[in-house]
Amino acid sequence: MPTSGGWTGRTLRVNLSTGTSTVENTLDKYKDFWGGAGMGYKVLWDEVPAGTKPFDPENKLIFGWGPLTGTGAPCGGRTAITSLSPQHPKGAVATGHMGGHFSAEAKYAGWDGIIVEGKSKVPVYIAIRDSKVEIVPCPQLWGSGIYRATAEIVEAMGGSCQVAAIGQAGENLVAQSVIMTNYSHSAGGLGGVMGSKNLKAIGVVGTGSVQIAASKKAWRTEIDFALSIIGSNNQAVVPNSPQPWAEYVGSSSVRWYAAKGKFWGAANPPVETGICDPHDRQSLGLRCFKSDGGTFAEQFTVRMDGCHACPIRCHQDIQVPSAAKWGVDINASNTCTGWWGNGLMANAKVTAGLNVQDAALKILEMSVVGKHMTDDFGLHNNYGTTDRGWKFIYDPDGLGTNKGVKWIQPNVPVAEWTALNAVGGLFDLYEKGDLNFIKAFGKMMATQSGELGKFLAGPVEASLAAWEVNSPGLTAAYHADNKVLWWANGFPKHHSLENGGIVGGLINTGYNRDAQNHSWNQLMATGLPNTVLKGVITNQFKINGYKADSQGGSYDMGDAYDPSGTAQAPTRARAVAAKWAIARKELCDATGLCNWMYPWVPSPLRERGYNGDIGIEAKMFSLATGVDMTTKQFDDEGIRMYILERCLTMRTWGTKDMRHVHDTLPPWGDVANHAGKVAYDGSNYYVTAADWEIALDYYYDELGFDRATGAPTRATLEAYGMKDVADELATLNLLP
Amino acid sequence: MSQQLDLHPGTEGDVVVDLASGKVSRRGFVTLTGAAALGTFANSFFGQVPFLNALTGAVPILSDSKGVLLHDVSRCVGCRRCELACTEFNDGAASSYLARIKVGRNLAYTGGSSSGAINVPGKYGNFRIQADTCKQCPHPVPCATACPHDAIVADAKTGARRVDEEKCIGCGLCTRACPWAVITLNKATKKASKCTLCDGSPECARACPTGALKYVSWRDLRLSTPVVQPSVMPPTSTVVCADCH
Numbered sequence: 001m002p003t004s005g006g007w008t009g010r011t012l013r014v015n016l017s018t019g020t021s022t023v024e025n026t027l028d029k030y031k032d033f034w035g036g037a038g039m040g041y042k043v044l045w046d047e048v049p050a051g052t053k054p055f056d057p058e059n060k061l062i063f064g065w066g067p068l069t070g071t072g073a074p075c076g077g078r079t080a081i082t083s084l085s086p087q088h089p090k091g092a093v094a095t096g097h098m099g100g101h102f103s104a105e106a107k108y109a110g111w112d113g114i115i116v117e118g119k120s121k122v123p124v125y126i127a128i129r130d131s132k133v134e135i136v137p138c139p140q141l142w143g144s145g146i147y148r149a150t151a152e153i154v155e156a157m158g159g160s161c162q163v164a165a166i167g168q169a170g171e172n173l174v175a176q177s178v179i180m181t182n183y184s185h186s187a188g189g190l191g192g193v194m195g196s197k198n199l200k201a202i203g204v205v206g207t208g209s210v211q212i213a214a215s216k217k218a219w220r221t222e223i224d225f226a227l228s229i230i231g232s233n234n235q236a237v238v239p240n241s242p243q244p245w246a247e248y249v250g251s252s253s254v255r256w257y258a259a260k261g262k263f264w265g266a267a268n269p270p271v272e273t274g275i276c277d278p279h280d281r282q283s284l285g286l287r288c289f290k291s292d293g294g295t296f297a298e299q300f301t302v303r304m305d306g307c308h309a310c311p312i313r314c315h316q317d318i319q320v321p322s323a324a325k326w327g328v329d330i331n332a333s334n335t336c337t338g339w340w341g342n343g344l345m346a347n348a349k350v351t352a353g354l355n356v357q358d359a360a361l362k363i364l365e366m367s368v369v370g371k372h373m374t375d376d377f378g379l380h381n382n383y384g385t386t387d388r389g390w391k392f393i394y395d396p397d398g399l400g401t402n403k404g405v406k407w408i409q410p411n412v413p414v415a416e417w418t419a420l421n422a423v424g425g426l427f428d429l430y431e432k433g434d435l436n437f438i439k440a441f442g443k444m445m446a447t448q449s450g451e452l453g454k455f456l457a458g459p460v461e462a463s464l465a466a467w468e469v470n471s472p473g474l475t476a477a478y479h480a481d482n483k484v485l486w487w488a489n490g491f492p493k494h495h496s497l498e499n500g501g502i503v504g505g506l507i508n509t510g511y512n513r514d515a516q517n518h519s520w521n522q523l524m525a526t527g528l529p530n531t532v533l534k535g536v537i538t539n540q541f542k543i544n545g546y547k548a549d550s551q552g553g554s555y556d557m558g559d560a561y562d563p564s565g566t567a568q569a570p571t572r573a574r575a576v577a578a579k580w581a582i583a584r585k586e587l588c589d590a591t592g593l594c595n596w597m598y599p600w601v602p603s604p605l606r607e608r609g610y611n612g613d614i615g616i617e618a619k620m621f622s623l624a625t626g627v628d629m630t631t632k633q634f635d636d637e638g639i640r641m642y643i644l645e646r647c648l649t650m651r652t653w654g655t656k657d658m659r660h661v662h663d664t665l666p667p668w669g670d671v672a673n674h675a676g677k678v679a680y681d682g683s684n685y686y687v688t689a690a691d692w693e694i695a696l697d698y699y700y701d702e703l704g705f706d707r708a709t710g711a712p713t714r715a716t717l718e719a720y721g722m723k724d725v726a727d728e729l730a731t732l733n734l735l736p
Numbered sequence: 737m738s739q740q741l742d743l744h745p746g747t748e749g750d751v752v753v754d755l756a757s758g759k760v761s762r763r764g765f766v767t768l769t770g771a772a773a774l775g776t777f778a779n780s781f782f783g784q785v786p787f788l789n790a791l792t793g794a795v796p797i798l799s800d801s802k803g804v805l806l807h808d809v810s811r812c813v814g815c816r817r818c819e820l821a822c823t824e825f826n827d828g829a830a831s832s833y834l835a836r837i838k839v840g841r842n843l844a845y846t847g848g849s850s851s852g853a854i855n856v857p858g859k860y861g862n863f864r865i866q867a868d869t870c871k872q873c874p875h876p877v878p879c880a881t882a883c884p885h886d887a888i889v890a891d892a893k894t895g896a897r898r899v900d901e902e903k904c905i906g907c908g909l910c911t912r913a914c915p916w917a918v919i920t921l922n923k924a925t926k927k928a929s930k931c932t933l934c935d936g937s938p939e940c941a942r943a944c945p946t947g948a949l950k951y952v953s954w955r956d957l958r959l960s961t962p963v964v965q966p967s968v969m970p971p972t973s974t975v976v977c978a979d980c981h
Binding site for chain 1: 812842862864
């Protein structure tokens, strides 16, 4: 694939066992997989034999990004880290995603990806200064948190240095651990893999450039267009309060919060977000103002934050002076479930006896304490599952009586149970609403202290199985509980049936962790009226070459859209939508773009009939690399990557019967388990078990998978240029 | 024959040129002020006048810039779209290191310090991010003064101190002379990379998504911005400067 831009052409491989680094030609070896998770799948398929466990030295860790990383393509600051996952019961492949500026700096250093293999004898960090790569012993950093490690490495390497590091959780092989960069960006689930390799961090400084193949004028024109149709976070395109320019007003869940009178209140002087007309390029970064602490937190907001090259800013930087009394930095930054403390303690008596103002402040302090606990220890809350799981085992009936007795007491030694209940113990802190609970909880998880610490730190399915011995029925209760929101096969749901009905459900079957896929789900909160949005969806797919399903049937893609909280019966259009959403997640990873922003089906522009452009990624890819590609071709590239992920999962799992072991409907998704509920009546998002099977049939048809097993067929693999994969699967009796 | 040239009508940045020798010097300025103005003439050829030759002991006096970039710390969100616009639309390649506005190096801890980061600028501190920008210094312009090849000149239209790539040999002295370290040596082209104010429409300011960057009439930002490195001057320049200072 001849290119004249985008890629640097060089991929770095560091072997920690031998202490050596080598350089590979990116496009010689990874031309069909580009970068990101795609590159990760290829490395794991080619080099990591079946039977390898996540913490084995033979496992590899691939830090990937892509040809749009480091360019001015908006929202191009993502890093995809791929490995065998310690969180998954089978140790199957999974990808953790982090934002920040790490990938751009690495690209400027001249690298399209970093493959880490082997295991160091002593704790080390990898120091990358352009083409110079050093493995630096760092025993002084082992045992320290991410903040300290980052500070020391930046001091050693210079202010431009970007660091990806693990905390004590990763060092201690905690399954629920992260790799962290830039203070508030974390890749979930893979911190332990770094820990198993004695790798504390990677620091990188880059002084090079990323070439753009197109002319300066053509590139500038395309970037200008992109910035004209970009929405707010999750491509919300309608403000959630009336604005003089806006035809519509979205609900409170639409992430376009800016308005006159809404200030970054702790900025000095305060910054008013204002009306943010979409044609005003100088207010792009003001429109989101996603204040996770609600309106109350606006007064504590210093600014909004986010990743390299992203103008939208979905992270919030707050300064809460009163948090100092809990012994943490008053400055804190994060987004969504990264503000962990609030979720962890929400049901405790935190605000008892406080007036409204003080109660709101204490809730915000919970978020600050939780952020620091999480991001310094390097813990992963698994899309809220750790919070929800903790509440489930501690207070399963939600009644506040006999706390811990049902599930915890039978599984911990008497001494531990006594300590948990003692004055100043974990349960006592929780019941008193003492925010030191959050720190104690984090330390217990990060150090895997006691049986409760091990339970919370471990892979969820393994932890449940371990306690099942003394607590029969625990696993089934956990899986069935609507509040836990466990999907299946070792991971939580993440925008599943409740966000897009069948389409969301199919997407959630796709991977070995929560789907991390927002391609379709973000249509749930654009703010546009459903009729307008459906028209835009239909139009965007038609003009980008989507004309028929695999059976030759025509459809309007707008009909695949089910508003949030509802589901309808499976159709082929819904299967096409799920396939497309999967492709776009892979393509975001492989190019370096953000799947929390792309694709852009709608836009905020009334004069465009609110049309975005689902072809814009392919256009930017073509311009940056010099490799021309249509939208349909682009999407097919993403499917190739996904199919290799599927094959990798089958090989690790040792089964081709993905339909029955992997793609199953969780019990809470089955309408039969909800008395009085009727499927498809618009009041709920549950489906029938029979329809789930029909949905899988349609989905497999679109992807070229065998209906009986859900495995890719030889014909499909060969059509995507993966005959070698088909041959290996055949020798393992894993080909349908 | 010597004349005082009003290079930018409406500004105070007048420069003295010895039209006979084609040189300008501080010493010359002292002796020749009061001569008549030739504004239109100067606007057309200023960039080409060989007014400096530090190798022979002369020091340039550049007229003040018309404009300067102003960065608002309270509005900056650290997205670095300014660095990208600067390099992609001017150079056809994206880079942070070569950008004429520097944000990345101040992102984590301003100045690279990690000690006691709480409440100092940076993402790991109090979140405020300072972009380092060219101050378009008035005389003595450190980068221009340090250049032994007369390669840093005032742009005819904007007065921005820009690099004349025909003359620049990539010695890097200007990068050491700038107190704010906002000039970078491009190792590939062997030319200094310095803010030009983009012909009066700076790409960085256009790209800023929060209005944190403004292109404003020139003002002296030197004293309000802490320096980030000692300004290193070649002896030939400092000797001449000592004549007047």
